[in-house]
Amino acid sequence: MTNIRDIARESGYSVSTVSRVLNHKKYVSPAVRDHIEQVMQQLNYVPNAVARDLSSGHTKTIGVALAMVAHPYYTTLVKGITEAAFEEGYQVTLLPTDYDAKLERRYLEQLRQHAFDGLIFTSHSMPISEIAAAQAFGPVVVCQDPGSVTIPAAFTDRQASYHEAFAWIKQAGYQRIGLMLPRDPKVSATASAMVQAYTNVIGAAPAADLTWIGSMAYADGRKAGAFFAANGADFVFANGDDIAMGVHDYYQQNHLPLPGLMGQENQVSSALLGISTIDHHFHAVGRAALALATGAKTGQIKIASDFIARP
Amino acid sequence: MTNIRDIARESGYSVSTVSRVLNHKKYVSPAVRDHIEQVMQQLNYVPNAVARDLSSGHTKTIGVALAMVAHPYYTTLVKGITEAAFEEGYQVTLLPTDYDAKLERRYLEQLRQHAFDGLIFTSHSMPISEIAAAQAFGPVVVCQDPGSVTIPAAFTDRQASYHEAFAWIKQAGYQRIGLMLPRDPKVSATASAMVQAYTNVIGAAPAADLTWIGSMAYADGRKAGAFFAANGADFVFANGDDIAMGVHDYYQQNHLPLPGLMGQENQVSSALLGISTIDHHFHAVGRAALALATGAKTGQIKIASDFIARP
DNA sequence: GTAAAGTGTGGGACGCGTTTCAGGTCAAGA
DNA sequence: TCTTGACCTGAAACGCGTCCCACACTTTAC
Structure with a gap:
């Protein structure tokens, strides 16, 4: 795998300049830009996404803990989350819990290790207070009414x-x-x-x-x-x-x-x-949850649900 | 954020030794292990998942491109994929395509950048030949009969x-x-x-x-x-x-x-x-697709579907 | 005319864990 | 006594981009 240093050496410019070309930044003369791009082409260079994440300090990924994968509640929620995530340039990682608090804790630990930028619990088996405490690790969002607990939440009323x-x-x-x-x-x-x-x-x-x-x-x-x-x-x-x-x-x-x-x-x-x-408008709940997880919104978002009477 | 070097300095041991403690490897004396663990505790140290991925060269993540998130076909498939992924220690990232070949290409590009270890197309709008060519970037799996094209595939007969x-x-x-x-x-x-x-x-x-x-x-x-x-x-x-x-x-x-x-x-x-x-047993198809994406299995896996006659 | 502002590049630290290799110790087997 | 091998630890390279800072030169601006 050729890396950015190879490109720098081969093109005769510095790593900084190559990085500038890579990120379409200003302050690179057109000639140099062309040349470097050519070298990248020749050496079949592809920037490494993980190195980027490490360097930039974020993964642009949101973890979504869900008890069941194929269930209308979760499916609809996930759809809302995924849709909003896409618009915001985030990706969504599915974290199956099967209502197991142990697994939920494992995912919080992953958040702590910066495996994702935020974590959404579409349902949770852990006590909410424990989840609230885990906010120290990063943005954590729940999809149920958290009552008096202070934690970002998106849920239906x-x-x-x-x-x-x-x-x-x-x-x-x-x-x-x-x-x-x-x-x-x-x-x-x-x-x-x-x-x-x-x-x-x-x-x-x-x-x-x-x-x-x-x-x-x-x-x-x-x-x-x-x-x-x-x-x-x-x-x-x-x-x-x-x-x-x-x-x-x-x-x-x-x-x-x-x-x-x-x-x-x-x-x-x-x-x-x-x-x-x-x-219950779970789709809207999902969208709201994503916004909370990325920090685009804060606090608690309550979404009205509609009773649909049929004779 | 404290890192492994901080722990090394603080504990008086080398980075290598701390790494060994971290990964529960042999060849660390119990006393040193205890001491280092204590220091990690004190400094509230957490290893960085992204740095690990960079170093180890894999993400343990499989991307799953799907045209629709809330649709029984995809839901069932994703359930099978997620289930098998969990068992194998992989995580699943959802990649919405909405039948857009441009987005599919974008995800192939991400695979190329090592954003995930493998990519599953639950459906695809790109020509299969183009997908097959993208195998150079990493494991790519499709969920439809690829015909004579050589590409890992899991699908129903x-x-x-x-x-x-x-x-x-x-x-x-x-x-x-x-x-x-x-x-x-x-x-x-x-x-x-x-x-x-x-x-x-x-x-x-x-x-x-x-x-x-x-x-x-x-x-x-x-x-x-x-x-x-x-x-x-x-x-x-x-x-x-x-x-x-x-x-x-x-x-x-x-x-x-x-x-x-x-x-x-x-x-x-x-x-x-x-x-x-x-x-169509899409759940089984999903499981098979995951096995192909991780390299646990190879080739093409054809799963029988059942006609269920009801008078 | 000269200071201020803009442009183009490079050096190197930084983000952080893994792994190879070398060096040293000590005990068991020949 | 010598060899072999298990055991313990450290130095340093490696995986790979990003970004701040410095330096030099060229335009504007007054």
Whole structure:
């Protein structure tokens, strides 16, 4: 591999001048520029990206920690992040966590080692306080409401739309309202937000026989369908449109009368089923998160979510 | 930022010894090791990842060029890639192309500059011959059948399942079989494979009034539905389950008699509609592509796809 | 006419870890 | 006793650009 010093020697100019040519800077006479460019061509010279990063002190890369790679929540978020990153000249590195705090810590350590310029946690299993402490290593962004913890965050304001959604359910006269949560509300901010809204609006916390914990995809919806059917739910509020569809299918295939249904994420499936859903605008959240990670914006960015009622 | 030389000076040992401690190498006496570790602790030392990459000559990063970030084909592929990468100690950087050959070239240039150790094209708009030529820059992998071009490739053997699918359609007695293609078959290998199978099995190339070009997602399916309804198709073979669902919805909402339908990708939606589909096993393709990009495997890896018939 | 400003180049330090090679010590085996 | 080899440590080169500073010369500007 030929390097910048080879070019300098071969062309008869200094490394500084070659560097100037390389970076299209001023103060190089046209003749010299041409000559050096020719030599670079001849020696098939390519500047080394890693050396550049080392020298410049940044990588123009943002790490994105995500629990699941192929899941609509993460996919949409990543799309927003990637899109904004591209516009800003950053690249995005995917860091799978599988909800493992150990892995999350490993990625924070990488941030500390300057492997990337910033780190976005699309979800996190570590305590938020620990993540906040890691800001000493570099820009860290979370995608959930950090509460009183001081840390850059981009997230949807779920409460407003959750309240709206439950009010809608209540008004429709449903009595036994089932709730599907992605994970235990003790560890999942999303789940606890749903429980809280349920409790506030309906007037009581969801009963155990109306609460399903651990739903990520369609197949979970089918399993949950059996659970809710057995427990006589007349409404099921799922944590995703595909999941709601799973519930729907269970009832239908077993020729049971369908309960009321509501999903989240505003995917194709809820439109198909004609059920209500909530659009959390994760794409916008992703864009905001990227802006925070690069330092283009600071503080906390709350994005409104929309309750989409369908009769 | 304190560096390895600071540690050497402060501890009274040489840089080499500190490096040995850092990398848990043999030939450091326990006492010295302890002492140096203590100094590193005190000075809050963290090795610089970029300097390491520069020195070691690799980044342990694989670039993944993809046309669309939030699309089931790419998502599934990326999941397979990421999963395998994690196991092998590699990281994955997402490189959005939006089907733009210019961007693809830019990423090849980055490979040349050693920004990553390998590059996977999940799809490509550049001519394959040009990509093959770029192998001089480093490992480049494509995810489509490269034909006679010599380049590492991981892809699904679509022909077998496409043939099976069309044979199934033919046997069912359909006469006006509509075909939905993601892009122009002149530029898309996937599209041309579909056209070829259609032609072989049905006995004639798909007519213009039965061919829809440019379908990526559900919404395109709805548009195509109008097209096929107007042209009297009695069957529609879509290039995705969600797309097929779009077609289905168009017919249903306009109270038209449903045509036969078939999708691809074996997603939730085809199961819901009870229509046939093809599972291309993109997850496995992704894993194979990663193995090729790291050099763990070589050559071309063809993965069988499955035709899933549903009455 | 002379100071100020702009232009063109080079030297060399800096960012930072890895690795090769040399030199020295000490104990086990012949 | 001599050899061999494992063990410990250091000097310095290497991977490769970037950037500040100095120096020299040429234009403007007043």
